[in-house]
Amino acid sequence: MAEKILMPRLSDTMTEGVIAAWHKNVGDPVKKGDLLAEIETDKATMELESYKDGVLLHRGAEQGGKLQVNDLLAIVGDKGEDVSGLIGGNGKQDASSRMQDASNKSEKENTKSEKKTTTEKQPETSNQQPASNIDISKMEEVVLMPRLSDTMTEGVIASWQKNVGDDVKKGDILAEIETDKATMELESYKDGKLLYQGAKPGEKIAVNDLLAIIGKEGFDVNKVVAAAKGGAATTQEPAAKDNVDQQKAEGDVSQTASSGVPQQKVEDTAHEPQPVVNEGRIFASPLAKKLAEEKGIDLKYVKGTGDNGRITKSDIDNYKPQVSSEQKAVSSEQKQEASSTPSVQKTQPVIAPTYFKEDFEEVPVSQMRKTIARRLAESKFSAPHFYLTMSIDMDACVAARKKINETSAVKISFNDIVLKAVAVALKQHPKVNSSWLGEKIRINHHVSIGVAVAVEEGLLVPVVRFADTKSLSQIATEVKTLADKAKTKKLQPAEWEGSTFTISNLGMFGIDEFTAIINPPDACILAVGGISQIPVVKNGTIVPGNMMKVTLSCDHRVVDGATGSAFLQTLKSLLEEPLRMMI
Numbered sequence: 001m002a003e004k005i006l007m008p009r010l011s012d013t014m015t016e017g018v019i020a021a022w023h024k025n026v027g028d029p030v031k032k033g034d035l036l037a038e039i040e041t042d043k044a045t046m047e048l049e050s051y052k053d054g055v056l057l058h059r060g061a062e063q064g065g066k067l068q069v070n071d072l073l074a075i076v077g078d079k080g081e082d083v084s085g086l087i088g089g090n091g092k093q094d095a096s097s098r099m100q101d102a103s104n105k106s107e108k109e110n111t112k113s114e115k116k117t118t119t120e121k122q123p124e125t126s127n128q129q130p131a132s133n134i135d136i137s138k139m140e141e142v143v144l145m146p147r148l149s150d151t152m153t154e155g156v157i158a159s160w161q162k163n164v165g166d167d168v169k170k171g172d173i174l175a176e177i178e179t180d181k182a183t184m185e186l187e188s189y190k191d192g193k194l195l196y197q198g199a200k201p202g203e204k205i206a207v208n209d210l211l212a213i214i215g216k217e218g219f220d221v222n223k224v225v226a227a228a229k230g231g232a233a234t235t236q237e238p239a240a241k242d243n244v245d246q247q248k249a250e251g252d253v254s255q256t257a258s259s260g261v262p263q264q265k266v267e268d269t270a271h272e273p274q275p276v277v278n279e280g281r282i283f284a285s286p287l288a289k290k291l292a293e294e295k296g297i298d299l300k301y302v303k304g305t306g307d308n309g310r311i312t313k314s315d316i317d318n319y320k321p322q323v324s325s326e327q328k329a330v331s332s333e334q335k336q337e338a339s340s341t342p343s344v345q346k347t348q349p350v351i352a353p354t355y356f357k358e359d360f361e362e363v364p365v366s367q368m369r370k371t372i373a374r375r376l377a378e379s380k381f382s383a384p385h386f387y388l389t390m391s392i393d394m395d396a397c398v399a400a401r402k403k404i405n406e407t408s409a410v411k412i413s414f415n416d417i418v419l420k421a422v423a424v425a426l427k428q429h430p431k432v433n434s435s436w437l438g439e440k441i442r443i444n445h446h447v448s449i450g451v452a453v454a455v456e457e458g459l460l461v462p463v464v465r466f467a468d469t470k471s472l473s474q475i476a477t478e479v480k481t482l483a484d485k486a487k488t489k490k491l492q493p494a495e496w497e498g499s500t501f502t503i504s505n506l507g508m509f510g511i512d513e514f515t516a517i518i519n520p521p522d523a524c525i526l527a528v529g530g531i532s533q534i535p536v537v538k539n540g541t542i543v544p545g546n547m548m549k550v551t552l553s554c555d556h557r558v559v560d561g562a563t564g565s566a567f568l569q570t571l572k573s574l575l576e577e578p579l580r581m582m583i
Helices: 095-118 221-228 236-257 261-273 286-295 313-317 325-340 369-383 396-406 414-428 472-487 561-576 578-583
Strands: 003-006 016-022 034-041 047-050 054-059 066-068 072-077 142-144 154-160 175-178 183-187 192-197 204-206 210-215 385-393 434-436 442-444 449-453 453-455 459-461 503-507 526-536 541-555
Touching: 034 072, 034 561, 095 526, 175 210, 192 221, 210 221, 221 449, 286 313, 385 561, 396 541, 396 561, 396 578, 414 449, 414 472, 414 503, 414 526, 414 561, 414 578, 449 472, 453 472, 541 561, 561 578
Parallel strands: 449 503, 503 526
Antiparallel strands: 003 072, 016 034, 016 066, 034 047, 054 072, 142 210, 154 175, 154 204, 175 183, 192 210, 385 541, 434 442, 453 459, 526 541
């Protein structure tokens, strides 16, 4: 069955995209994950992958053409399938179509007016279009889950900044969406009221699924929700009513307990588990998080008094966990036993029995970890890796770095020097600076190096663009800025897209040597170990030397052994004589 692919929202400020290039023609077979097109956004040119298998039956615009977000971009289906009924939602109707629509609309209005005069209190929804026939992607009030990164397939609601019933203006922050790479803010496209939220904080929504509805009061939310869920109408109003009833019931219980009449109800509530105050993403100051960790306090039970419920230091200091009546009874019994036990027994050691119990913890897989697992598994099992390792004498680099940092306003690290040397070497060996595209190999003449940065939930690879043209101080400043953004989840898609080569450095962790998995679509990745002082032979004598091992992982479909070896020889010569990279 044919499926429409709409223009995705590839950045947080994107409203339209330009077709930079098509990688599939109409009639070409398409597999899930195949590169369909390159889309130029307001921040970067990004690759669009197919969501399904089939044949490309329609293209919404040709190369250079513009499409608004959620406009029809392509149709993928079975070979020879009729897709004429799916085309025409882009505002390109002919005169006869418009006349037919006007005629149909007039006929519906006449039918509705006749039924209204003959039937008293007839529900207004009886003449409406069936929910299953509604295309919600064309409705102005509907907000679909945007595709905020090139690899995103679903998003997690980190938090809602607007509640149902709140007024919303164009540009207001609706929600924070956790993608596979960062947590990003979603802005409203229009003015109105937030009438519906598609998920609660912490829940997942697939790309292009119903995220929110923004419109005027009286808009039929149930119809849209039913269309989105295939006819199963739901609404948030009964849930709100249930919450009110529950709060009322809880108020009755507390009032009864304070009057001291039915004691049994008070005892039942004492046995209930501690209520969870915070669900999903928890906002807390760094100091509050540190204090909570030291005191063993779970932040989901702490009520925040700061802005938007943010947990502060005073909230941690004033936090008192609820104690059940059973715990109180056990505590009082222990006190009585302690007071009644003779003092002689207190000096006798009590050997407690040893119990062995299996203990483990299972945590849900984050969006970032899912994508890392999928992409690296695809890389490892689809790209034939081979590895080249070389030892490099870093004596000259150690001496040069010391002299550079005596006058440099920015501290230069060994990683910055390696990055600069790699950039210069790639200009001399463009085949290493390449990408495998299936039917062709892209040889990049510009050098944009991805730097692997470890973050709490996995790994991000921000990109230093045109690294061969930048000085050591520029590289050092940019790497530090990008690393800080990665660790605070503030990287934007334009800052992690478009690498032509990747460097992964574990030398600062004391790792001497390792191999890395290629970061697609790059053809190679360089694994950099630490600098070790070991005895080496120079001029026939054994002297202490600073040696560093590097391992180049190569995609054998693009790079051969001789090509990778020549690149490493150039890199070795540049690092052993650092002045050469300044020429």
